[in-house]
Amino acid sequence: MSQWSVRSATEDDQQAITRLAATCFVAYDPPERRPPWQVMAADEGSVVVTEGAEIVGMARYLDMQLTVPGDNVLPVAGVSAVAVAPTHRRRGVLRAMYTELHERIARAQYPIAALTATQGGIYGRFGYGPATIERGLSVQRRLATFHHDVPDAGGVRLVAPGEHREQLMDIYDRWRRVTPGGLECPGVLWDDLLADREADRDGGTAWFAFLHPDGYALYRVRHGDTMVARVEAMTAVTPDAHAALWRALVGLDLIEQVQIDTFPADPLQYLLADARQVRTVSQVDALWLRIMDVPAALRARRYLADLDLVLEVRDGFRSDGGRFALHVRDGVAGCTPTDEPAHVHLDIDVLGSIYFGAHSVTELAAAHRVHCSDAELLTQMDLAFRSVVPAVLGYHF
Ligand SMILES: CC(C)(COP(=O)(O)OP(=O)(O)OC[C@H]1O[C@@H](n2cnc3c(N)ncnc32)[C@H](O)[C@@H]1OP(=O)(O)O)[C@@H](O)C(=O)NCCC(=O)NCCS
Structure with missing residues (x-):
């Protein structure tokens, strides 16, 4: 009969935590990366499960700021990096960690806890419900033309994103303050995104970036039988910025498809003369909320x-x-x-x-x-x- 217990993580646990996370999420962070999550971790927000000297489970919550409908910004406990060793699955390790973690979240008086899930069937039992929807769209670029009512105001520049860190941060911050589900994004996460490491490109090119005074799009291109541009970050504070950025993306003449994960009410389809050139290819949950x-x-x-x-x-x-x-x-x-x-x-x-x-x-x-x-x-x-x-x-x- 195995005996395990839950306790706070310490500095000495870091190596074992890194190994457990890499095993469970099938990815090692590059050694030069300064893990941004460490900077965002809440005090007493990180727990591990030990069996003897071994760490067999880990979970943490981050101290985050979340916008809710009506532009109010609330403190939220962002539960993250939840993993149980494959040698200790389905014995209640996750339940024990969650019990302790949510006790801490309640003590710290967070009104809401949130997470993003790798699987959809686990977190309902812990009181989390999917609260935002992410829709994958693919634009058949060669056949996409703009509706005659959509203005062509321009204003988009081709830039090296690392040279425009402050402007990108400002646009994102303006957007997240008025968007339910928007999260404050600390500078360390921007450093991580703009570092643009080979290991993060998943076979794509380095970042290409379009910048508008009120929006930006960062994308990578993948070369296969056809060339696909995958937009991995797009923020538009105004409808004009949204339309202008899409005009730039649809102007990529050698690209077959432009792909993006966006929200169901994204007005992209209405920008085009033929809405069928925007295909829905996926729909999944994104942010989950537990009301504390x-x-x-x-x-x-x-x-x-x-x-x-x-x-x-x-x-x-x-x-x-x-x-x-x-x-x-x-x-x-x-x-x-x-x-x-x-x-x-x-x-x-x-x-x-x-x-x-x-x-x-x-x-x-x-x-x-x-x-x-x-x-x-x-x-x-x-x-x-x-x-x-x-x-x-x-x-x-
Ligand atoms: C998901 C994971 C954390 C579960 O850990 P675990 O210790 O095996 O889970 P527990 O034994 O404590 O199970 C708790 C409950 O969740 C359920 N559950 C666990 N894994 C599940 C899964 N993959 N799908 C559906 N239900 C699951 C259990 O049946 C149990 O239900 P009950 O308490 O209502 O009877 C673990 O499998 C893991 O580390 N997976 C890889 C990394 C990962 O996906 N992390 C989640 C990041 S969002």
Whole structure:
């Protein structure tokens, strides 16, 4: 019978942590890399599971800043680098680490915890729901022409991205402050991105970059039977910047396809005369949210309709659920615990899924994930939880 225990990670654990992470994620960081995550780690935010002298599990949370609908920016615990040794799978190591980590997150009073997942079937049981959607698009560039209503204002320059670090950072920061799911991006992550190491290129070229006063696109080209440009970072603060950057990308005459992972409401298809030249090739979850403090999180965002209801939130992992009265007037919410009977019943992962408005309350009700016998109230709740600005994950972590 094996005996293992959970404790805080220390400096002495670094070598074993690096080996475990490399084994589980099948990638070694280049030795010259200064791991950006170390700079973002929260105090007491890193745990390991040991069996004797061996480290067999690791998990951490990062101290991050997350934008929610209505432009409020909240502290969020970004759970990351979760790995269990292949020799110790399915014995409850992850559950033990998560129990301890979320106890720490609750003690530090984060209203929300967040993660990006390698697999979709694991985190619902821990109260996380997918809250943003990432849609993969492929533009058949040779057949793509712009709709006659779309202006051609220009303003895009070809640049070496490393020479424009401050401008890129400023554009991203303007964007993330007004976009639900936007995350503050510390300078170390920009250094990492702009270092443009061979090991990070996945067979593609070095960065090519287009810069507009209100947007940028970084892409790599892959040479196969045809040439494909893969846009790996695109941020546009204004519709003009978005259109101008796409004009530049569609102007890459020797390229067959331009690929991008973006959000479902990206207006790209409407820029073109023939929307069929934009093909959807994938759709996956991106940012997952677990609401740690229901009243604080629900008060923090803005709403699109008035609301008066009692929510019964079930938390099967911790005891952060309960019954809450939610009153919304002119977009602003009050939320308090109550003993009044509930109108709407849902699990805490579902609350995470509807929090940014990217998933619909009525669709989740149709799937028996939200329970409410009043159809009108459900429609009103669906409307209230929408967001004017579509939610987009700032970056994977
Ligand atoms: C995913 C991983 C962390 C799971 O660790 P583990 O210690 O085997 O998980 P546990 O035994 O604690 O399982 C906890 C629960 O999750 C479930 N679970 C674990 N792995 C799962 C998977 N791949 N798919 C679906 N459910 C899974 C278990 O059935 C268990 O459910 P229960 O407690 O409700 O009965 C581990 O397999 C791993 O390190 N994988 C490679 C790296 C990785 O993918 N990390 C996740 C980054 S997002």
